[in-house]
Amino acid sequence: xxxxxxxxxxxxRRFGAFKAVDGVDLDIAxxxxxxxxxxxxxxxxxxxxxxxxxxxxxxGTIRLRGETISGLGMDRIxxxxxxRSYQISSIFPDFxxxxxxxxxxxxxxxxxxxxxxxxxxxxxLNDAAMGLLDDLGLSDWAEVRAGDLPYGRKRxxxxxxxxxxxxxxxxxxxxxxxxxxxxxxxxxxxxxxVAAGRTVVMVEHNLPVVKGxxxxxxxxxxxxxxxxxxxxxxxxxxxxxxxxxxxxxx
Amino acid sequence: MTSPATKPQDREAPRMTERTTPQFxxxxxxxxxxxxxxxxxxxxxxxxxxxxxxxxxxxxxxxxCAYNLLLGYTGLMSFGHAAFFGAGAYLCGHAAARWGLSPxxxxxxxxxxxxxxxLVFGWIAIRRQGLSFAMITLALAQMMYFIALKVPFTGxxxxxxxxxxxxxxxxxxxxxxxALYWTxxxxxxxxxxxxxxxVHSPFGQVLRAIxxxxxxxxxxxxxxxxxxxxSFVISAAMSGFAASLKTVVFGIASLTDISVNVSxxxxxxxxxxxIGTIFGPVAGSYIILSLEHFLSPYGPWLLLIQGLVFxxxxxxxxxxxxxxxxxxxxxHL
Numbered sequence: 175x176x177x178x179x180x181x182x183x184x185x186x187r188r189f190g191a192f193k194a195v196d197g198v199d200l201d202i203a204x205x206x207x208x209x210x211x212x213x214x215x216x217x218x219x220x221x222x223x224x225x226x227x228x229x230x231x232x233x234g235t236i237r238l239r240g241e242t243i244s245g246l247g248m249d250r251i252x253x254x255x256x257x258r259s260y261q262i263s264s265i266f267p268d269f270x271x272x273x274x275x276x277x278x279x280x281x282x283x284x285x286x287x288x289x290x291x292x293x294x295x296x297x298x299l300n301d302a303a304m305g306l307l308d309d310l311g312l313s314d315w316a317e318v319r320a321g322d323l324p325y326g327r328k329r330x331x332x333x334x335x336x337x338x339x340x341x342x343x344x345x346x347x348x349x350x351x352x353x354x355x356x357x358x359x360x361x362x363x364x365x366x367x368v369a370a371g372r373t374v375v376m377v378e379h380n381l382p383v384v385k386g387x388x389x390x391x392x393x394x395x396x397x398x399x400x401x402x403x404x405x406x407x408x409x410x411x412x413x414x415x416x417x418x419x420x421x422x423x424x
Numbered sequence: 425m426t427s428p429a430t431k432p433q434d435r436e437a438p439r440m441t442e443r444t445t446p447q448f449x450x451x452x453x454x455x456x457x458x459x460x461x462x463x464x465x466x467x468x469x470x471x472x473x474x475x476x477x478x479x480x481x482x483x484x485x486x487x488x489c490a491y492n493l494l495l496g497y498t499g500l501m502s503f504g505h506a507a508f509f510g511a512g513a514y515l516c517g518h519a520a521a522r523w524g525l526s527p528x529x530x531x532x533x534x535x536x537x538x539x540x541x542x543l544v545f546g547w548i549a550i551r552r553q554g555l556s557f558a559m560i561t562l563a564l565a566q567m568m569y570f571i572a573l574k575v576p577f578t579g580x581x582x583x584x585x586x587x588x589x590x591x592x593x594x595x596x597x598x599x600x601x602x603a604l605y606w607t608x609x610x611x612x613x614x615x616x617x618x619x620x621x622x623v624h625s626p627f628g629q630v631l632r633a634i635x636x637x638x639x640x641x642x643x644x645x646x647x648x649x650x651x652x653x654x655s656f657v658i659s660a661a662m663s664g665f666a667a668s669l670k671t672v673v674f675g676i677a678s679l680t681d682i683s684v685n686v687s688x689x690x691x692x693x694x695x696x697x698x699i700g701t702i703f704g705p706v707a708g709s710y711i712i713l714s715l716e717h718f719l720s721p722y723g724p725w726l727l728l729i730q731g732l733v734f735x736x737x738x739x740x741x742x743x744x745x746x747x748x749x750x751x752x753x754x755x756h757l
Binding site: 228247248249251252257260264265266267268269273280281285286287290291292293294295296335336339381416 | 622624625639640646647648655
């Protein structure tokens, strides 16, 4: 068994009396592609928000390579190598596609406070940024204002921007949502490609994508883990069928 | 917003963009051309216009640049910049008139004081976004106005009068309007160049990213609050700098400098000139202060006309004069 990269124990988040995430334990192994699935309202996105520090947890601990990261802000967690993409494309609309990616590359350079240097000092990052755009089939769109890109391209741009940080652990929130079949194929191939050398955790509704891509699956329902294992193991689990389809089918 | 995406096949000839355009000290050819026109206007306008009026415009250009850095490039809308303007004016006046400091040290103390006040106000205000942020800054500035009205330090209704202009660095006698004019001319050109440089630097990129999408910036590892605070402090200090210069020029710091009108005027200047542009504060200051200058004989009608200008720009010309030009020329001005 390989080393655990992300270890989550008893993760809980309350909104008033409602427990959106209720005592979740997760062990994500180095280099795996792990899917978090479950019916709507199961707490998948809340779970992501807790893991990345965009929401504070009510209780529980999160360890990244043995170091506790729960309680740190989202920026600090990103700096430690755990970076996410969003369900609704989150980009910098007034920047060109190239500048979106280049801005993420800038983060690794400790140049953020350089107000006396020209932005041309960043052009050294253009080749790396173009390389990432190329990987996502965006090289022809490099100079287009990101806000003017079509939907599928925005998703691709967001993934390119996330990858620019070269994260150890990549959290993808529904990477294929709202995409056409052709784009889904491309993004699936891309995830497989980028997963080499890093760990990927993804929330995904498209079950064929999960089946084709993910080595292990954790199923959430009503904020709790109800099953875990390979796709085929959990697909046959009566509790999973019940959670998805209701009691009558179980 | 509605312009259609450029299709790959339309892009045979690559457009000039920020990636390919050459720059010198943050100036693209288009921005350099605008800057040279501005410099020429600064050099020639005292031949036809009253220098004191022109110096007032320059002080407001600096103030408006300070404000635009925050609103146009960091996306923070403050309604309380009168606090920093007033603080700078009072401390500069106090330092020159009562401590007998030389003008450069008096201006420096006004600038630093406004920056420190910005650190405190910013630290409180950046905890909230949007309207709440604006209201907190407004409330803090109104408290400052009340304090200025009550404490003896400010001279109450009289203000601090008879602030001496003194000798710049002990050599240049600023009591001559000519000497003072050229000093301010150099300063305003330097500040606009510096403002352009800050916006078009790696630091400026971070500010613009925060204005575009603060949540995403944070998720990419940017300490958003720290950058907002730094931007706020720079803006406050620059506002204090502008007010200090104004105090040296007019020899007075008064309640007018800290009243809410100052906060709204700087919004109006940038709205008319162009929010999120380099030359918007320049154009806006010329336009708004000229309106005030030439319409002042009509008294209260001025306020009515200002109000109409405000409404007109908000309704039909939100990008402002320079913003409109920028769209036509397809180049960031």
